[in-house]
Amino acid sequence: MSSSASQFLFRRGLIAAGVALATGALAPAAMAADNWPDKPLHLIVGFPAGSSPDLTARALAEPLEKKLGQTIIVENRVGAGGNIAGDYVAKATDGYTFSVMINGNMTIAKLLNPTVRYDPVKDLQPVSLIGVAPLVLVAPSSAPQGKAFLEAAAQAGSKWSYGSPGVGTVGHLGMELLKSRSAIKAVHVPYAGYPQVFNGIQGGDLQLSMLPPALAMAQIQAGKLHGIGVTSAARSPLAPGLPSLKDLGIANFDLEIWNAVAAPKAMPKAHVEKLSAAVSEIVRTPEMRQKLAIQGWQAVGSSPEGLENRIQQDVKALGTIIREQHITAQ
Structure with a gap:
């Protein structure tokens, strides 16, 4: 084949390829994405x-x-x-x-x-x-509010206990995160679930815990628990009226379940x-x-x-x- 014939075929191939790309004939991956699922x-x-x-x-x-x-x-x-x-x-x-x-x-x-x-x-x-949802730091209904509660918790040291629904749960890890960023030293007591944690607070065995907002707000509104603050960086519509722990002076605290x-x-x-x-x-x-x-x-x-x-x-x-x-x- 002559050089000129070869160049002609090469150019014709490029043109065909361009037409194929324009029409999608050489784009099976794109077509597959469009057709999926x-x-x-x-x-x-x-x-x-x-x-x-x-x-x-x-x-x-x-x-x-x-x-x-x-x-x-x-x-x-x-x-x-x-x-x-x-x-x-x-x-x-x-x-x-x-x-x-x-x-x-x-x-x-x-x-x-x-x-x-x-x-x-x-x-x-x-x-x-x-x-997304924050956790709510809760305490007995007789507990002091806001910063006063955090100060009382810090002064109590390991005399206070907090409950969670088990080792490694977000309620457990959230409290340990709070302890790492404050002077609180409360001791962890794992329970079988959140209802048992609530009963522990009601019975005086626990002084604080972190609960999901749906559970916490029902008990707070019923006057059975006191809400201290939420774990998200800002206030949450899921826990109206409660400040964030960041608002209460816990620096760089931002934790949500999602x-x-x-x-x-x-x-x-x-x-x-x-x-x-x-x-x-x-x-x-x-x-x-x-x-x-x-x-x-x-x-x-x-x-x-x-x-x-x-x-x-x-x-x-x-x-x-x-x-x-x-x-x-x-």
Whole structure:
């Protein structure tokens, strides 16, 4: 073949390639992202039916079906505080499996228990936040208010006790974080659950605790507990009238419980971003905001990057406490 003929064929190939790119014939990955999902998705929940994560997942599933045009099958894979589901999702490779998780399953699971079979930071992809809530620092109804209570707690030293629903729970870690940033030295007493913690405060065995706002505010409004402040950086609509601990002089204190959507590392980035945009938009609708508020959450959709920032913040703060106090949940 002559040199001129070869150049002609080369130029014709470039033109054909340009036409193919313009029409999408050479962009199968982009087309695949546009067509995804083209079959039902599986939404995994690590807690039983009727639990808060389950209710959130089912509230999200219906509008997400309409948004994505595919059936969402909610599956409960219960056990190990949500970590069985976390491990299942982390190892999924089908590109159609994702999960609604609580913050512990996406941040400190392996730090608390090295036997956990997945590493949430390495094996999961953040998709979008769903809802956030502070914890509420509570005390007996006879306790002093605000800064006066924190001063009394500091003066009491190890004579005071605080309760949590178990070692490694956010109520436990939150109190240890407070102790690390104040002069409080209260001793930890683990209980079977939050109702038992409440009974411990009522019975005089405990002097303080951190409770979820839905539980705390009902008891505060009934006059059975006194609310000291919330653990978020600012006041929260979920605990009206209460200051933040930061307002009360606890420097750099910002801790919230949250739930979010997570995906396996194997899910393509384009699909993660499409799922994130859908979830974030749904979470911001008035209907979903109302449903989440009833469940005790302040609706907060986010980008994958926004959720990643929240994960890093929690791992840094709580991971430090776990390592310094040698806390394990085995």
